[in-house]
Amino acid sequence: MANPILLVEDEPVMAALLRQGLEEEGYLVEWVLTGEEALARLEHLEPALLVLDVRLPGMDGVEVCRQVRQRWPDLPVLMLTALDDVENRVRGLRAGADDYLPKPFAFEELLARIEALLRRSKRQPTRHLLLDGPLTLDLNARTATCGERPLSLTPREFDLLAYLMQHSRRAISRLQIYREVWGHDFDHGTSLLEVYISYLRRKLQEAGCPCYIATVRGVGYRYEPAEG
Amino acid sequence: MANPILLVEDEPVMAALLRQGLEEEGYLVEWVLTGEEALARLEHLEPALLVLDVRLPGMDGVEVCRQVRQRWPDLPVLMLTALDDVENRVRGLRAGADDYLPKPFAFEELLARIEALLRRSKRQPTRHLLLDGPLTLDLNARTATCGERPLSLTPREFDLLAYLMQHSRRAISRLQIYREVWGHDFDHGTSLLEVYISYLRRKLQEAGCPCYIATVRGVGYRYEPAEG
DNA sequence: CAAAGTTCTTAGAAAGGCCTTAAAAGTAGC
DNA sequence: GCTACTTTTAAGGCCTTTCTAAGAACTTTG
Structure with missing residues (x-):
């Protein structure tokens, strides 16, 4: 009933930071480390949004994004890319990501983009x-x-x-x-x-x-x- | 999302604003101008929630609330009061309102309270x-x-x-x-x-x-x- | 009307529940 | 390991509630 944000990020420090920040904003956050885990989790969880790091061990972010798009075409996906990683950025968008954010970024900016995506998607995660x-x-x-x-x-x-x-x-x-x-x-x-x-x-x-x-x-x- | 929100508000400008905002959020809204109309409408409509202005022509909000409570004890009622109208606020709660919101308010807050009430009304057993x-x-x-x-x-x-x-x-x-x-x-x-x-x-x-x-x-x- | 039987009221004793404070025990961070 | 914070225990005091008792008031009946 409360739709969380699913965070896919293999770096624990980064993940903890994002998670804490988002939770302070009232969002529920589920965190997984790899693309494989994310896909498995999606079978049962119904997140309002996916925050996806491009650089992941195993399956990379772009590939995750593509597979997600096939099964859950409505799920908004926000990609986190390296600043100069133009190639992956383009691949990502082509694979169906809705927005991207180059690292390093100000947390405020992440928030703003998340809110924009959620507004657009109409699928509001319920703040608890x-x-x-x-x-x-x-x-x-x-x-x-x-x-x-x-x-x-x-x-x-x-x-x-x-x-x-x-x-x-x-x-x-x-x-x-x-x-x-x-x-x-x-x-x-x-x-x-x-x-x-x-x-x-x-x-x-x-x-x-x-x-x-x-x-x-x-x-x-x-x-x-x-x-x- | 079949059951609408019944809005009781005599000021057309305010009512239009609320209605539009709520409908953009995906709620169905029924709007009436007076308490008498509201009571009549309740006979056939089964709203999920009642949004009730305290200051109404004819029967005032508190009285409406009391009558609603007697016939529909489970219907959640959200009252809109003036900021400093402590007396009516207390009367309203005593008459069975479930929550109140002092005007002026941010629309976001109204939304949050509506969601909270709807969530709660599913969970809480009927008031005895x-x-x-x-x-x-x-x-x-x-x-x-x-x-x-x-x-x-x-x-x-x-x-x-x-x-x-x-x-x-x-x-x-x-x-x-x-x-x-x-x-x-x-x-x-x-x-x-x-x-x-x-x-x-x-x-x-x-x-x-x-x-x-x-x-x-x-x-x-x-x-x-x-x-x- | 008087007597007997009920019911009403008041006051006070006893008990119990609740509040507050202070201090000890436990936890977590540096 | 020291410090700051949180949780728990303990104890005293206060106030409310409950209950008993006894006399006043009222109703019924002979």
Whole structure:
């Protein structure tokens, strides 16, 4: 349901950089190292876009592109080429790539081209955002903002808030929370959950966020997006 | 993508903008000008989502929302409010809106929220509301409201009122109540139940709620949604 | 009308649940 | 291995809720 971007890149450093950058923008990213892997992955994954390095071990990018084009004619393909590699660039376009980007490039430019391709392709990858009232959680980037203001949350805090927001305006039992957020099936007997609720409330308040976490006595908690 | 979005907006310019934007994204859009039209349209249309301006001629958005909620409890409702209209925002959420968006907004944000609501509406089970007369109990959120006004009930009070409302207009025996609400199979010999009935009556009265709990002498109690 | 039986109300004791804080234990990065 | 950050434990205090008890008020019946 959420269509990711499939990244084909054999250099781990480069791949990690791209992946992180894209995820911070809210995209889901799947990363494979070779053309063969990419083709196998495509059998089951339905990516919104393919980002393809030309220089790959084994089957090279142009060949991957050609095979992709045959089976998935609608899938947008963005090729990453070396600056002066005119020959491969031409081969790539001829093989059906939709756009190319010469390395080295500014990340912003990559983004712009990706967005352009996606707009054109009409096949939008769904950003994985959790919106409710003034709060926005980006589940890919794992960032939270209240209106414009960023919230800095620890991993646990983030997971907890995400879970509450996913069940917005419903009372969630402590046990349910322990199970889903901590993965336990029991109450610790300590006030662990209460402590985290307390942390979240403080941070929400410090950010001036007009939403709150209501206590549902005897049951658990409930996320409410506005003051009542 | 068969089910359209029903847009309720009395300003033609705004409506045209929204409609065009949404249609470019591939949504079907039905547009009506007033709340009355919207309710009529809902009888035959089965929209996936309702986008509702608060400020409407005739019946205002909040009222529309309440009526929609009663007949179509599962239909996601997104409200458009003025930036500083906190009061209507709160009223709207209380009337059952699922999200709100303060004007002016970026179109992108509207899109994101629509997508979020549609995703959620697929996942979340239906909201379980007990409506009878002016009282509304939300069994998921465990909140109670009398008309606009929130009632703050303790867990026992909530359970008791819920049980009475589930058997509205019928006499319920003390024993039945003890069994279902307290889980005992016997009368304490104390006036425990009477005490709680007394608490409830006071809170209903303080909220100006035109409904009451009748005593059925020798048997138990009966919930009546309005004076008769 | 008086007595008996119910129901209502109030107040206070006891218990329980929740919040907060501080400090210890655990993790990750330099 | 040291430092900074995150997670967890522990403990005290506060506030809410629940329950009991006892007398007032009301209804029914003789």
